[in-house]
Amino acid sequence: MKLNTGAKNLSIKKTLIVVTALLFIIVTVLVGSYVVVGELKEQLHQNLEDVANQNAVALGNKIQSNYLLLEGLSDKMHGVTPETIEETLQSFTPFIDDYELKRFAFCFPDGTSYSTDGGAADLSYRDFFKRGMEGKATISGVLSDALEESHGLVNVMTIPIFDDNGNVEGVFGLTYNTQTFNNSLQIDCFEGRGYSCAINEEGQIMVAMGSDIPQLSENIFTDILGRDSRNDETIEQLQEYMSSMTSGGGQLYRSDCNYYYCTPVELMQGDVIWYMLTIIPANVLENRAEPIQHSLYAMVTIVAVFIFIGMALLIMLSRDQRKQMLKFAYEDPLTKGDNYARFIINMERRRKNQGYLVAMDITNFSNIIIAAGKAAGDTMICDVWKILVSELADDEIAAHVRDDIYIMFITASDNDSLLDRLRQISAKIDKRAKEIQVKGIHARYGIYYMNGSEELQDAYVKVRMAREHARMQKEQRYEFYNEIDYEKKLQDEQLEERFEESLAESDFEVWYQPKYGAISGEIVGSEALVRWREKDGSLISPGRFIPLFEKNGMIAKLDEYMFRTVVGQQAKWQAEGRKIYPVSINLSRASLYYADVFERYSSILQESGIKPEYIQLEVTESTMEGKKDIRRLLEQFRSIGIQILMDDFGTGYSSLSTLNMRCFDTLKLDKSLIDHIGDKNGDILLCYVIDMGHKLELHITAEGVENNEQLEFLQKNKCDDIQGYLFAKPMPSGEFEQLLTA
Numbered sequence: 147m148k149l150n151t152g153a154k155n156l157s158i159k160k161t162l163i164v165v166t167a168l169l170f171i172i173v174t175v176l177v178g179s180y181v182v183v184g185e186l187k188e189q190l191h192q193n194l195e196d197v198a199n200q201n202a203v204a205l206g207n208k209i210q211s212n213y214l215l216l217e218g219l220s221d222k223m224h225g226v227t228p229e230t231i232e233e234t235l236q237s238f239t240p241f242i243d244d245y246e247l248k249r250f251a252f253c254f255p256d257g258t259s260y261s262t263d264g265g266a267a268d269l270s271y272r273d274f275f276k277r278g279m280e281g282k283a284t285i286s287g288v289l290s291d292a293l294e295e296s297h298g299l300v301n302v303m304t305i306p307i308f309d310d311n312g313n314v315e316g317v318f319g320l321t322y323n324t325q326t327f328n329n330s331l332q333i334d335c336f337e338g339r340g341y342s343c344a345i346n347e348e349g350q351i352m353v354a355m356g357s358d359i360p361q362l363s364e365n366i367f368t369d370i371l372g373r374d375s376r377n378d379e380t381i382e383q384l385q386e387y388m389s390s391m392t393s394g395g396g397q398l399y400r401s402d403c404n405y406y407y408c409t410p411v412e413l414m415q416g417d418v419i420w421y422m423l424t425i426i427p428a429n430v431l432e433n434r435a436e437p438i439q440h441s442l443y444a445m446v447t448i449v450a451v452f453i454f455i456g457m458a459l460l461i462m463l464s465r466d467q468r469k470q471m472l473k474f475a476y477e478d479p480l481t482k483g484d485n486y487a488r489f490i491i492n493m494e495r496r497r498k499n500q501g502y503l504v505a506m507d508i509t510n511f512s513n514i515i516i517a518a519g520k521a522a523g524d525t526m527i528c529d530v531w532k533i534l535v536s537e538l539a540d541d542e543i544a545a546h547v548r549d550d551i552y553i554m555f556i557t558a559s560d561n562d563s564l565l566d567r568l569r570q571i572s573a574k575i576d577k578r579a580k581e582i583q584v585k586g587i588h589a590r591y592g593i594y595y596m597n598g599s600e601e602l603q604d605a606y607v608k609v610r611m612a613r614e615h616a617r618m619q620k621e622q623r624y625e626f627y628n629e630i631d632y633e634k635k636l637q638d639e640q641l642e643e644r645f646e647e648s649l650a651e652s653d654f655e656v657w658y659q660p661k662y663g664a665i666s667g668e669i670v671g672s673e674a675l676v677r678w679r680e681k682d683g684s685l686i687s688p689g690r691f692i693p694l695f696e697k698n699g700m701i702a703k704l705d706e707y708m709f710r711t712v713v714g715q716q717a718k719w720q721a722e723g724r725k726i727y728p729v730s731i732n733l734s735r736a737s738l739y740y741a742d743v744f745e746r747y748s749s750i751l752q753e754s755g756i757k758p759e760y761i762q763l764e765v766t767e768s769t770m771e772g773k774k775d776i777r778r779l780l781e782q783f784r785s786i787g788i789q790i791l792m793d794d795f796g797t798g799y800s801s802l803s804t805l806n807m808r809c810f811d812t813l814k815l816d817k818s819l820i821d822h823i824g825d826k827n828g829d830i831l832l833c834y835v836i837d838m839g840h841k842l843e844l845h846i847t848a849e850g851v852e853n854n855e856q857l858e859f860l861q862k863n864k865c866d867d868i869q870g871y872l873f874a875k876p877m878p879s880g881e882f883e884q885l886l887t888a
Contacts, residue, residue: 189464190405190426190430191395191405191407193464193467194340194395194405194406194407194424194426195393195395195407195409196468197340197342197407197424197467197471198342198393198407198408198409198422198423198424199409199422200471200475201342201344201355201422201424202409202410202411202422203475204475204487205344205353205411205420205422206411206412206413207487207490208327209285209303209413209414210413210414211245211603212245212247212303212320212322213283213303213305213413213414213415214603215241215245215320215603215607216303216304216305216318216319216320217305218603218604218607219238219241219250219318220305220307220318222234222237223252223307223316223318224307224309224315225309225315226252226316228254228258228260228266229699229700229702229703230698230699230700231252231254231260232260232264232699232739233697233698233699233736234252234698235250235251235252235260235261235262236262238250238262239262240610240614241610242262243548243549244547244548244551244610245320246322246326246327246548247320247321247322248291248300248320248321248322248323248326249261249262249263249293249320249321250262250318250319250320250321251269251293251318251319251320251321252307252316252317252318252319253269253270253275253278253304253316253317253319254316255279255314255315255316256270257269257270257271257275259275259293261293261321263293263294264739265293267292267293269292272286272289272292272302273286274286274302274304274317274319275304275317277304278304278305278306278314278316278317278319279306279314279317280306280314281306281308281314282306282417283303283304283305283306283414283415283417283418284303284304284414284417284418285301285302285303285304285346285352285413285414285418285420286301286302286303286304287301287346287348287350287352288300288301288324288350288351288352288362289301289302291321293321298323298324298325299323299324299325299362300321300322300323300324301321301322301324301327301352302319302320302321303319303320303321303322303414304317304318304319305317305318305319305414306318324362325362327353328353328354328355328362338356339426339427339430340356340424340425340426340430341354341355341356341424341425341426342354342355342356342422342423342424342425343355343360343366343422343423343425344411344420344421344422344423345366345420345421345423346418346419346420346421347388347419348365349365349366349367349368350364350365350366351364351365351366352420366384366423367381367384367385370400371384371398371399374399374400374401376399377398377399380396380397380398380399380406383396384408384423387408387410387421388408388410388421391410391419392410393407393408393409393410394407394408395407395408397428398425402427402428402429403427403428404425404426404427404428405425405426405427405428406423406424406425407423407424408421408422408423409421409422410422475487475488476488476491478531478545478546480524480527480528480546481527481528481531481546483531483535483544483545483546484543484544484545484546485545485546485547486545486546486547486548486553488545489543489544489545489553489555490602492543492555493543493555493602494602496543496555497598498598499541499555499557499596499598500557500595500596500597500598501542501555501556501557501558501595501596502554502555502556502557502558502564502593502594502595502596503553503554503555503593503594503595503596503602503605503606503609504553504554504555504556504564504568504591504592504593504609505551505552505553505591505592505593505606505609505610505612505613506534506551506552506553506554506571506589506590506591506592506613507549507550507551507552507589507590507613507617508526508530508550508575508587508588508589508590509586509587509588509589509590509617510586510587510588511523511526511549511550511587513584513585513586513587514526514579514582514584514587517583517584518582518584522582526578526579526582526587527546527549527550529578530550530552530575530578530589531544531546531552533571533574533575533578534552534554534571537567537570537571537574538554538556539556539557541557542554542555542556542557543555553606553609555596561626564593565624568589568591568624571589572588572589572623575587575588575589576588588623589623590613590616590617590623590624591613591616591623591624591625592609592610592611592612592613592614592615592616592624592625592627593609593612593624593625593626593627594608594609594612594626594627594628595626595628608627609627611627612625612626612627613625638694641686641690641691641694642694642698642700645695645700645703645704648678649703649704649707653678653679653680653681654676654677654678654679654704654707654708655676655677655678655679655878655879656674656675656676656677656708656711656712656715656879657674657675657676657677657876657877657878657879657882658672658673658674658675658729658876658877658879658882659672659673659675659869659874659875659876659877660672660869660873660874660882660885661673661847661867661868661869662867662868662869662873662874663866663867663868664848664857664860664861664864664865664866664867664868665861667873669727669885669886670727670728670867671727671728671729671730671762671867672727672728672729672730672882673729673730673731673732673764673869674708674712674729674730674731674732675688675732675876676688676692676704676708677878678691696734696735696736699736701734701736701737702734702736702737702739702740705731705732705733705734705736705737706737706746706747706750708731708732709731709747709750709761710750712729712731712761713750713751713754713756713761714754715879716729716754716756716760716761717754717755717756719883719886720755720756724883724886724887725886726760726886727760727886728759728760728761728762728789729760729761729762730762730763730764730791731761731762731763731764732763732764732765732793733763733764733765733769734769735768735769738765738769738776738779743779744779744782744783747783748783748786751786751788757787758786758787758788759787759788759789761788762788762789762790762791762811762812763783763788763789763790763791764791764792764793764814765780765790765791765792765793766792766793766794766797767792767794767795767804776809777807777809780809780810781809784809784811789811789812790809790810790811790812791810791811791812791813791814791847792804792805792810792812792813792814793814794814794816794849795813795814795815795816795819795835796815796816796818796819796835797816797818805838805839805842805844808842810844811844811845812844812845812846812847813835813839813844813845813846813847814847814848814849814869815832815835815836815846815847815848815849815865816849816850817849817850817870818850819831819832819835820832820848820849820850820851820852820856820860820870821850823855823856823859823860824855824859829859832859832863833863836860836863836864836865837863840864845866845867846864846865846866846867847865847866847867847868847869848860848865848867848868848869848870849869849870850869850870850871851868851869851870851871851872851873852870852871852872853872854872856870856872857872
């Protein structure tokens with residue numbers, strides 16, 4: 147009996163031990179599960195917050211770069227007029243590709259918008275225009291593109307332009323393709339199961355990234371959350387976060403439960419507020435906790451180990467996610483080196499350092515792609531990056547901006563030391579170009595010295611300007627920003643200021659260069675040329691002011707002045723009973739861009755009473771680039787009897803397709819062709835050009851004829867007219883009148 151009692155007691159003890167052990171295991175598993183799930187949930191929410199903040203930083207940097215670009219260019223918009231706006235806007239086109247934009251545009255107070263695409267449109271109904279006229283900077287929601295026939299989705303960033311009295315004189319802005327901008331911010335998070343979107347104050351989705359992303363045209367409140375009644379409290383909570391501009395998280399429902407975190411993003415110096423909303427499905431937490439829970443159920447002795455492993459994996463995963471985020475944010479996908487965003491951060495750490503900011507690109511880089519393909523171009527970009535990295539010192543940095551564009555910060559002791567190092571870089575790049583057997587490839591540099599007090603974005607604008615100057619140099623491959631010819635720029639500004647006054651006071655004179663029949667040697671017409679008379683009687687060279695006025699658009703007014711003056715002179719000579727001959731007048735590209743140029747010119751001619759056959763218009767082939775309806779415009783002039791002359795044929799733009807447009811009456815052979823008379827190849831080419839022109843029923847005029855050998859060749863090949871110093875130089879109207887009288 148005692149044995150049975152002892153056995154029973156032992157069994158009870160064992161049972162108690164087992165039960166206690168089981169209870170311990172159950173409690174341990176439950177507590178461990180609770181702790182693990184709690185830790186996972188906390189870590190998940192922390193990761194969610196980190197990802198949301200990182201997305202907000204990436205978005206803010208992207209928008210800030212565009213805003214700083216607008217601010218940097220805004221000074222050029224003061225005082226623009228409809229006559230000068232297109233030329234001003236065209237000077238901004240180099241920034242479009244660099245910043246992945248669609249266009250720049252400027253709206254005058256009446257709502258008329260001009261853009262780098264060309265043409266004008268009324269945008270007075272757009273909210274961003276109205277806000278701009280109220281003196282507010284803004285970024286629009288997703289809009290249908292009013293300036294493009296396909297009406298793609300775009301966003302518009304605008305800032306007001308104030309005059310000296312503080313009044314808004316227009317709205318300046320840039321447009322970026324919504325999808326392109328959205329794609330540039332795509333960041334994978336939470337193993338591809340998380341997604342994010344940026345919304346404005348109305349809840350409209352501005353940017354969307356990740357998996358299962360909503361559409362850019364949707365509204366987070368009405369189109370996403372409003373479909374599920376369980377989101378009523380979520381909507382109120384989100385609106386409270388947004389109204390108070392605070393960060394916070396919670397739960398929302400899109401068929402299943404999701405966790406979200408919302409954080410405000412201040413854009414454009416705080417004038418615009420977006421909100422970054424990062425979301426992950428709740429089952430992400432369940433999937434992460436399940437393996438650990440199963441392990442706890444199986445063996446309590448390894449609970450701690452599994453918890454440790456789980457936590458370690460979670461930490462590693464978090465670190466990997468952070469590294470992945472940094473990789474996407476700061477690593478160039480092609481070179482695997484630093485991108486411009488990382489360069490900005492690195493420069494912030496060197497804010498007080500002095501050194502040279504150097505912008506570099508590869509001249510004729512497209513030749514590599516044309517000759518060897520895109521893969522060879524990508525390889526060249528990576529090879530150039532390796533060259534730059536190998537040439538930099540430890541305290542120097544570089545970044546691949548995009549395409550063939552790079553940026554560097556170099557701490558050379560002086561200009562000569564810097565140039566020596568840039569020559570070493572150029573030599574290695576030249577050697578690499580020779581290896582791939584593509585000619586014309588070399589580096590060009592824009593340079594700006596930073597004394598430690600400038601903002602990077604301001605310095606970058608300057609160094610880009612210097613690089614563009616360097617691209618225009620034939621021999622020199624670099625340009626210091628401080629060495630750009632500001633004296634010439636000042637002289638150009640003075641000429642621009644004097645233009646209207648000189649036009650009103652008739653300081654612009656019409657000179658005539660006669661044209662002679664190749665066989666008869668008699669006057670058959672003339673070309674009207676402009677001269678600018680100074681108050682002291684001296685002349686300003688046309689080569690000095692015509693390119694300037696072509697660039698700023700003033701040439702259109704000068705063209706009309708010349709046309710009106712020549713027509714008036716012809717009418718005067720005719721009224722005096724003199725014999726008059728056809729006079730050709732140059733029509734520039736800028737004049738062709740005015741929609742009513744035909745109406746204005748034909749009205750002037752009609753008022754004068756001069757027959758159209760006594761007035762001709764000269765246009766160069768290059769003026770037709772970018773003007774799709776040029777043929778129709780020229781045909782309008784021809785329909786009233788004005789002949790059209792193609793000027794400077796043979797200067798590099800000439801193409802048979804232009805001749806085939808059949809909208810010209812006369813072909814004027816450029817002096818560069820005439821100068822090769824006597825050279826075998828030059829003779830053959832000129833002979834065929836004249837013969838081809840005659841077969842196309844074109845009248846042929848030779849310019850720049852200076853000796854008898856050229857004249858005899860042209861006579862032999864049946865050239866129709868001659869113009870050049872052999873017969874007569876350009877002369878004032880008084881001397882030309884005497885020549886006609888004689």
